[in-house]
Amino acid sequence: MVTVDSAVARDSWEARVARSGQNAWSGILFGVGLAAFVDEAVFHQLLHWHHFYDGGTTELGLISDGLFHAVSWFATIAALFMLADLRRRGALWWLRWTGGVLLGSGVFQLYDGLVQHKVFSLHQIRYVEDLWLYDVTWNGIAIALLVAGVVLVVMTRAGRARRNIDG
Amino acid sequence: MVFSALPPTAAAFAASAGSAASAGHPHAGAPTLDALILAAAGLALFLYIAAAVASRRGGRPWPWHRVGCWCAGVVAAVVAVVGPVADAAHGDFVMHMWAHLLIGMLAPLLLVLAAPVTLALRTLSVTPARRLSRLLRSGPATVIAHPVTALVLSAGGLWVIYRTTVFGAMHANPLLLLVVHAHLLLAGYLFTAALIGLDPAPHAPRRTVQAVVLVLAMASHAVLAKTLYAFPLAGVPVASAHEGAQLMYYAGAFVEAAIIVVFCAQWYRAAGRRVVPGEAAPGQASPGHTAGRLPARASTAVTSRSAG
Numbered sequence: 001m002v003t004v005d006s007a008v009a010r011d012s013w014e015a016r017v018a019r020s021g022q023n024a025w026s027g028i029l030f031g032v033g034l035a036a037f038v039d040e041a042v043f044h045q046l047l048h049w050h051h052f053y054d055g056g057t058t059e060l061g062l063i064s065d066g067l068f069h070a071v072s073w074f075a076t077i078a079a080l081f082m083l084a085d086l087r088r089r090g091a092l093w094w095l096r097w098t099g100g101v102l103l104g105s106g107v108f109q110l111y112d113g114l115v116q117h118k119v120f121s122l123h124q125i126r127y128v129e130d131l132w133l134y135d136v137t138w139n140g141i142a143i144a145l146l147v148a149g150v151v152l153v154v155m156t157r158a159g160r161a162r163r164n165i166d167g
Numbered sequence: 168m169v170f171s172a173l174p175p176t177a178a179a180f181a182a183s184a185g186s187a188a189s190a191g192h193p194h195a196g197a198p199t200l201d202a203l204i205l206a207a208a209g210l211a212l213f214l215y216i217a218a219a220v221a222s223r224r225g226g227r228p229w230p231w232h233r234v235g236c237w238c239a240g241v242v243a244a245v246v247a248v249v250g251p252v253a254d255a256a257h258g259d260f261v262m263h264m265w266a267h268l269l270i271g272m273l274a275p276l277l278l279v280l281a282a283p284v285t286l287a288l289r290t291l292s293v294t295p296a297r298r299l300s301r302l303l304r305s306g307p308a309t310v311i312a313h314p315v316t317a318l319v320l321s322a323g324g325l326w327v328i329y330r331t332t333v334f335g336a337m338h339a340n341p342l343l344l345l346v347v348h349a350h351l352l353l354a355g356y357l358f359t360a361a362l363i364g365l366d367p368a369p370h371a372p373r374r375t376v377q378a379v380v381l382v383l384a385m386a387s388h389a390v391l392a393k394t395l396y397a398f399p400l401a402g403v404p405v406a407s408a409h410e411g412a413q414l415m416y417y418a419g420a421f422v423e424a425a426i427i428v429v430f431c432a433q434w435y436r437a438a439g440r441r442v443v444p445g446e447a448a449p450g451q452a453s454p455g456h457t458a459g460r461l462p463a464r465a466s467t468a469v470t471s472r473s474a475g
Contacts, residue, residue, distance in 0.1 A: 070385030081431040
């Protein structure tokens with residue numbers, strides 16, 4: 001005998017399992033976009049620590065910057081439409097989505113901090129003496145976000161949700 | 168690819184800046200061209216509005232917001248080539264970039280959202296409508312309308328304009344300038360239509376192909392903007408090169424964001440046609456059930472993919 005309430009919850013968990021990947025990807029894409037937005041709004045526009053171009057920028061750096069500029073715009077908007085799609089299907093799984101956001105922002109920040117800043121010399125975090133301190137903090141935060149994201153995404157694998165349906 | 172070693176452009180831009188300041192009117196022989204452009208724009212407005220009115224009289228109202236898009240698109244394109252903005256753009260790189268954004272990005276977006284081909288098919292009499300439809304389905308038209316072709320023409324065209332001698336030469340020759348502007352408008356239209364076109368598309372491209380093309384075009388635009396910052400064009404003062412390049416990078420991104428929103432909204436709507444709330448029992452969702460949850464398509468709205 002299934003009551004109305006449990007039928008709704010049951011539907012919802014089944015939908016979550018069916019859309020487990022979309023939940024994670026929507027979060028990851030939004031995370032990439034969010035990290036890029038914070039980078040642009042806070043570090044370029046408000047603090048003026050980052051430079052649009054700093055003379056030492058390599059050509060690969062310009063191409064990488066252009067690609068990530070494009071990907072982050074697209075990712076932010078697409079992620080929100082995917083989120084709306086999950087919601088109307090009753091398949092939205094906030095915990096898994098949040099894990100995706102942390103994972104996506106960690107990956108972008110680590111790529112930005114190691115590859116774009118250091119390998120491609122796109123620009124530095126701040127033009128000061130003890131830059132290494134900024135680099136360590138930047139990449140430390142990136143790794144923390146990344147690890148937290150991986151933990152949440154692994155914790156919310158489809159199998160776990162399936163146990164929720166059965167239990 | 169070595170951005171810094173790209174060929175320098177002629178100094179005609181700076182020279183024309185001087186003549187613009189002294190002579191008041193920057194390009195000799197331009198009045199005739201200006202009159203031609205205004206006549207073409209007037210004709211475009213007249214034909215579209217006449218068709219919209221005809222469609223309404225025929226019992227199939229054409230949405231007013233599309234008429235608004237068409238008029239705004241034509242005005243945006245004209246402002247970039249005739250009048251004060253166009254004159255200032257002749258010697259000022261920042262104004263040049265505004266004109267470039269208007270004619271190459273904003274005008275094409277507005278014109279595509281006006282769905283002119285659908286309106287034409289709806290109002291033309293049977294024989295010309297069939298001819299137009301056959302033309303759109305022909306091999307060459309399919310190749311030209313493909314997103315990858317549109318990407319090469321629009322993004323590639325920009326690199327040719329800014330990183331060869333074209334930029335310098337077009338400011339010395341009004342006719343070449345007109346050709347470049349026409350290219351920006353047409354390539355921009357083709358590109359926007361290939362990604363978010365509302366008009367019937369006989370061979371609608373896959374969404375993943377469209378998404379990749381969109382991201383690559385945006386990336387190319389951003390990289391070009393940064394190279395214009397890093398290696399200013401000949402005859403452009405460093406300060407205005409920096410301002411113009413940043414305008415291209417940031418303002419361009421807003422028009423691109425509008426294209427992404429329309430692109431995603433089209434996906435959302437198409438995915439919604441298959442939506443089953445809760446997804447517990449596929450096949451049970453009646454059209455009446457989903458209509459309450461999804462933005463209902465106005466009966467007058469243009470059918471995008473299914474129309475082809």
